[in-house]
Amino acid sequence: MRNKLSIALLLLSVLFINCAFAGATPPAKRYNVTQYGAVGNGTTLNTKAIQAVVDLCAKKGGGTVVIPKGVFLSGAIFLKPGVNLEIQQDGVLKGSQNINDYPKSLTRIEGHFEPWRAALLNGDKVDHLRITGKGTLDGNGEPFWKLFYSRRAADRTTTNLSVERPRLTFIQNSHDVLIQGITFYNSGFWNLHLYRNQQVTVDNCRFQAPHGAVPDDHAPSSDGIDVDSSQDITISNCFFSVGDDDIALKGSKGPFAMQDKDSPPVERIHIRDCVFEAGGGIMTCGSEATIVRDVDIKRCTTKGPTVLRLKLRPDTPQQYENISLDDIIIDGPVTILSIAPWTQYFDLKGQEPPKSLVRNISITNVKGTGNALGKVGGNPGTTFGGITLKNFNVSLKNPDYDLARFKETTLESVLINGTAITTATPVAAPVKQ
Numbered sequence: 001m002r003n004k005l006s007i008a009l010l011l012l013s014v015l016f017i018n019c020a021f022a023g024a025t026p027p028a029k030r031y032n033v034t035q036y037g038a039v040g041n042g043t044t045l046n047t048k049a050i051q052a053v054v055d056l057c058a059k060k061g062g063g064t065v066v067i068p069k070g071v072f073l074s075g076a077i078f079l080k081p082g083v084n085l086e087i088q089q090d091g092v093l094k095g096s097q098n099i100n101d102y103p104k105s106l107t108r109i110e111g112h113f114e115p116w117r118a119a120l121l122n123g124d125k126v127d128h129l130r131i132t133g134k135g136t137l138d139g140n141g142e143p144f145w146k147l148f149y150s151r152r153a154a155d156r157t158t159t160n161l162s163v164e165r166p167r168l169t170f171i172q173n174s175h176d177v178l179i180q181g182i183t184f185y186n187s188g189f190w191n192l193h194l195y196r197n198q199q200v201t202v203d204n205c206r207f208q209a210p211h212g213a214v215p216d217d218h219a220p221s222s223d224g225i226d227v228d229s230s231q232d233i234t235i236s237n238c239f240f241s242v243g244d245d246d247i248a249l250k251g252s253k254g255p256f257a258m259q260d261k262d263s264p265p266v267e268r269i270h271i272r273d274c275v276f277e278a279g280g281g282i283m284t285c286g287s288e289a290t291i292v293r294d295v296d297i298k299r300c301t302t303k304g305p306t307v308l309r310l311k312l313r314p315d316t317p318q319q320y321e322n323i324s325l326d327d328i329i330i331d332g333p334v335t336i337l338s339i340a341p342w343t344q345y346f347d348l349k350g351q352e353p354p355k356s357l358v359r360n361i362s363i364t365n366v367k368g369t370g371n372a373l374g375k376v377g378g379n380p381g382t383t384f385g386g387i388t389l390k391n392f393n394v395s396l397k398n399p400d401y402d403l404a405r406f407k408e409t410t411l412e413s414v415l416i417n418g419t420a421i422t423t424a425t426p427v428a429a430p431v432k433q
Contacts, residue, residue, distance in 0.1 A: 028084075029063035031056065033072065040070020042094065047075040047101060050093075057083045067091040067135060075101025076118035076166070079126050087135030087182060094138040095120040095166065095188065102166040108195045108228065110161060111253040111263070111288030119170035119193070126171065131179045139168045141188035141209070141219060149215035159345060160221050165189040175199055183208065189221050191242070195228040196264070204237045211243040211278040219243040224279060226250050229263045236272040245287075246279035246305050247271060249295070253288035253316045255351035265291035276302040282328075285320050286311030286342060292318075297325040303332040306374070307366070310358060311342035314379050317354035321385070324362040330394060334370035336363070341379050359385020367393045373401040373416065389414050 034040065036056070037049040050065070054077065057063050062082025069090040075098070079085065087093060096102075102117040109116045120139060123129055144165040152158040168187035171177060172195040183206040184191040191207050194200055202225060209222035222243040227233050228250040240246040252263035266289065276282050282302055285292045289311075307328055310320055330336065339358065356379065366389075373396060378384065386408040393415045401421075411422050 029057065029060065030066055030086075031063060032066045032068055034068060034070070038072055040068070040072045040091075042071035042073060044073060045075070045096060045101070046072050047077070047096070050074055050077055054078070054080055054083050064130075067093050067133075071138075074120070076103060077121055078118075079121070079123040079129065081126050082128075083126075084130040084132070085121070087131075087133040087137070089134040091133065091135035092138050093120065093136070095140040095168070097140055097143050099144075099164050099166070104164075107170070108172065108193075108262075111228075111251060111257075113262070114161070116161070117164050117166045119167035121169045123171045123174060125173045126177070127175045129171065129174060129177045131169075131177075132181055134181050136183040136185050137168055138185045139166070139187035139189075139191075141165070141186045141222075144188035145210075145219050146215070148220050153215075160189075165221070167191070167193050169193065170195070171200075172196055177201070178203070180204055182206075184224070185209070186219065187222055190223045190226050192224065193226045193228060194230050194233065196262075197230045197233070199232045200230065201234045201236070202238060203234075206239045207242055207246070208239075209242045211241060223248050227266055227269060229266060231264070231267045233268070234270045234272070235274065236270075238274045239277070240274065240279055240305070241277035242279045244280055245284040245309075246276050246281060248280075248284045248287065249292045250286075250288050251290040251292070253290075253313060254347065255315055255317070255349055255354055257290040257316050257318075260290070263290060265293060267292075267294050269295040271295075271297040271300065273299045274301075276300065276305040278303075279305045281306035281309035281338070282325075283323075284309040284311065286313065286318065287344075288313075288316075289320075290316065290318055292323075293321045295323045297328075299327045300325075301329040301331060302334050304334060306338045307334065307336045308338070308361070308363065310339040312340065312356055312358075312378050312382055313342055313346050314353060315346040315348045315351075316356075318356040318358075320358045320361075322360045324364075325366075326362075326364045328363070328366045330366065330368035330370040332370065333397075334368075335372050335374040336366065336370065336394075337374035337376060339374075339376045339378070341377065353379065353381050355381045355383065357383050357385070359383075361387040362390075363388070364390040366391070369395045370397070372396055372398040375401075386410070388412075392416065 058080035165188040207224035209219035252260040
C-alpha cells in the first residue's frame, strides 16, 4: 500500500512539474552574429550577415541579437519588432566609411522630412526594444567630418544638410524603449535621434566625439541625444563629451510650425544624475523646436556646457515652459543661462515675424565655479513669463548679468562671488542685447 501511494505521489509530482513548465514563458532566443557568418576583425563588411540575423530572429518570434567581443564593420542595420540588440563588453558595431552603405530614403531630419541617409542602427515601430550591453556603437565618422569642413571652407553657405553624414542611431514611432550601458562614439552626425517615441529610458550610456579645434579635432553636429517630438523620456546616469548639443529637444521649424501634425509637443522629459564634459549645453531647446514643456533636470554636473540654453528662432512660433533645474554643480568655463535669438538659419517665407513665449523657468540649488550667469533676451515677438533663481552659491569669472527682459523675476538666496544679488542690485552693468 505504501509503495502504491509513493508511486502515485511521484506521478502527481511529475505531472505538476510538466504542467508548470508548459505554462511558463520560454527563455528568449539569443543569436550570436558570429555563428551566422559575421566576422569581428574590423575590416570585413558585415552588413548583410548582421541584417540576416536580425531578420531570422524576427521570423522565429523574436529574441536578442548579440554582438560579441570584436570589431564588426557594418553599414545600416534595420531592427525589427521583437528583436533586441546586445553589444557585449569589448564588442563594437563600427560604421562603414562608405556613405553608400547607408541607403537613402525619406526620413525625419532637422525638423522636416527629406531624402537622407539611414543611420548605422535604425528602428521603426519597435515597441519594447532593448539595446543593452557594455559595448560600443562606433560611427567611425572622421571622413564625414573632414568632407563637411572642406565643403564649408570652399562655400560658406554650406549647411548641416549640404553634406551627407549618417547618424549613429535613429529610433522612431516606438513605445517602451530601453537603451542601457552603450557607448556612442565618433558619430558622423547626431548620435541618438529619438523621433515620435514614448516612454524611452536612456541609462548609463556614454556619448563621445571630438570637441577640440575646428576643423582638425572637432566633430560637427555630433549631438548626444536629440529628443524630437517625443514624450516621457528619461535620461539618467549618462556621460556627454561631444562637439555640439549634449541633449537637444527638437520639433518643427518655420512660420507654419504650429500646424505641423508630424511634430507633437516635446513633453515630460526627465534628466537625472548626468555629467556633461563638453558640448553646447546640459539641455538645449531650439535649432528646430516649437512646443517644449514639462522638463525637469536634477543632480547634474557640467564642466563646460551651458546649464540651460534656449534658442529663439526669428521664423518660428516657439513655446518653452515649465522647465526646472535643481541641484546643479558647475565646474569649469560654464555659462548658466543662454536664452537668446538664434539666427544661423531661418526663413520667414514671406510671413510676419511670429510670436513666441518663454515662461516658468526655475533654476535652484546651483553651486561651484564657472564663467558667467549669461544673458536673457528674445526676438521682438518674444514674451517672457517668469524665471526663478534660488539657492545659488557660485564663483564666476564674469559676474555681469541681465534679467531685465523677464517679468516677475524672483531671486532668492543668490550668491555670486560671495555677494547676494537681486534684480535691483546687479553685480555689474547689465549685458546689452
